[in-house]
Amino acid sequence: MGTGEPNTGLARLFRETGWTLRQCAQAVNRIGTERGTPQQYRAPSVHQWLSGGVPRENARFLILEAFARRLGRPITASEAGFPVPDPEHGTEAGPVSTVDGIIDLGRLDMDPSRRSVLGVALFSVALTVSDWPDVVGRMEAAQMGVRSRLGMSDVHTVTAMTEQLSSMDDQFGGRTARPLAASFLVNTVAPFLKASGREDVRRAMMSAASDLCYLTGYMAVDEGLHGLAQRYYLKALELAGASEDHLTFCTTLRGMSVQAVDLRQGPVAMRLADAAAASSPQAGPRMRAFLAGQQAHAAAQTGNRRSALMYLQEAEVAMDKAEARGKVFGSYAPASLSYHTSQVRYEMGDVHGAVAAMEESDRLRYGIxxxxxxxxxxxxxERQLATGHLEAACKTWWLALDDYPLVNSGRIDQRVTDMFRLLAPHLKNHDAQALYQRARDIVRPELIPA
Structure with a gap:
């Protein structure tokens, strides 16, 4: 299908990227593979698009995402000269409500048969995130559900359950806790959000639901379902704005920045970390350390050494002030700051310094x-091995394996896969061979090399 006329919008974007036709096709293919839908586009395909040929609908998203990643900004279908798609949800009466969106999302997440659908949800650098003033108080009016009245006891139920789910995530990993969170969102929290009640109680419920959506997104990240995580995060932002919950709004933006930096999307991570900091102008010292530590990591990944060190120093000063006021269990702590210090040093090429800071983080971390x-x-x-300390690395991996059977986490499974690969060249070493064999005996069968 084509228009018969060259696609001037796509051509303009193509020139801006500096790509060759082949490089453009490769970028689109990479994203298709990442999404779980491999493509085999070649230079002639790109030439056809530029000449006015309209790619299949399922390919347009991949193309837009490829251009957005290259150019560092969202790219719309109309800007690329593609037909504007119908809204994913909603009718002529308007888009789907926040609550109905949570229900749809949670039901999808609850259903084991939809695992393949969740897996192809793609992390997008083109995601549009509203500023705090644009979301404050904006949410549809309550629609009467099964419950006729909402009380603060209901809010306390959601808050207590979220704390329990968070504790489960900390101890057992996101794969274990997230299905429970999704079920709770659909079966309990969504009806609460549709119930009537005093305005202060409704706002408290929206705030509690926002925190739960953020946690569920965080657990999706732990499983490696990055597109799904973004959808939960967006719902958390909507609810936080509706309830005027600055804390969860900033925490969610920061969580989105952590997700981006772990995926090596430095500019996106920096934008989100800065947005989190800008949305919390009255932050106390512990919150400021929490935000500045992430800004430091993102800045280091973008190669901005000066800003990274400035933010890291700011985080250290803020942490000193926070600790002087008394330790707060469960919040951003010295172990977290040492982790960020390690990440900043590693991004700047100081692997030995990164190892020392990560060792300090491990020493300070609470056991739960x-x-x-x-x-x-x-x-x-991995970093000890990179500095040539094979025996030390094996000892640390051995300690990690002590806890591994109790944790069900996609991120950790990936680290175990990396461990096998990194150990393979060193199996003549006694420590490496013993570790490799122990790992083969206890890790999940699908992770063991053939």
Whole structure:
């Protein structure tokens, strides 16, 4: 299908990228593979698009995402000269409501048969995130559901359940806890959000639901379902704005920045980290350390050494002030700051410094954070190996494997896969061979090399 006329919009974007036809096709194919739908486009396909040929609908999204990643900004269908798609949800009466969107999302997440659908949801750098003033108080009016009245006891139920789910995530990983969170969202929280009640109670419920959506998104990241995580994060932002919950709004933006930086999308991570900081002008010292630490990591990944060190120093000063006021269990702590210090040093090429900071983070971390302990010990081992300390790396990996059977996490499974690959050239070493064999005995069968 084509228009018979060259696609001037796409041609303009193509010139801006500096790509060759072949490079453009490769970029689109990479995103297709990442999404779980491999493509085999070649230079003639791109030439056809530029000449006015309209790609298939399922390919247009991949093309727009490829251009957005290259140019560092959202690219719309109309800007690329493609037909504007119908809205994904909603009718002529308007888009789907926030609550109905949560129900749709949660039901999809609850259904094991939809696992393949969740897996192809793609992390998008082109995601549009509204500023705080644009979301404050904006949410559809309550629609009467099964419950006739909402009380603060209902809010306390959601808050307590979220705390329990968070604790499960910390100890057992996102794969274990997220299905429970999705079910709770659909079966309990959504009806609460549709119930009537005093305005202050409704706002408190929206705030509690926002926190749960953020946590569920965070757990989706842990499983490697990045597109799904973004959808949960967006719902968290909508609810946080509706309830005027600055804390969850900033925390969610920061979580989105963490997701982006872990996916090596530095400019996106920086934009989101800065947005989180800008949305919290009255932050206390611990919150400021929480935000500045992430700004430091994102800045380091973009190669902005000066800003990275400035933000890291700001985080250190803020943490000193926060600790002087008293330790707060469960919030951003010195172990978290040491982790960010390690990440900044690693991004700037100081692997030895990164190892020292990660060792400090491991020493300071509270024992209940089992999933984090396993993940970051695996990272530490990789960096110890990179500095030539094979025996130290094997010892650290061994400690990580102590906790591994209790944690069900996609991120940790990926680290285990990396461990096998990194150990393979060193199997003549006794420590490496013993570790490799122990890992083969306890890790999930699908992770073991053939």
């Amino acid at each position: 954070y089992r999933r984090t302990r396993v993940k970051e010990r695996a990272i530490l081992a």
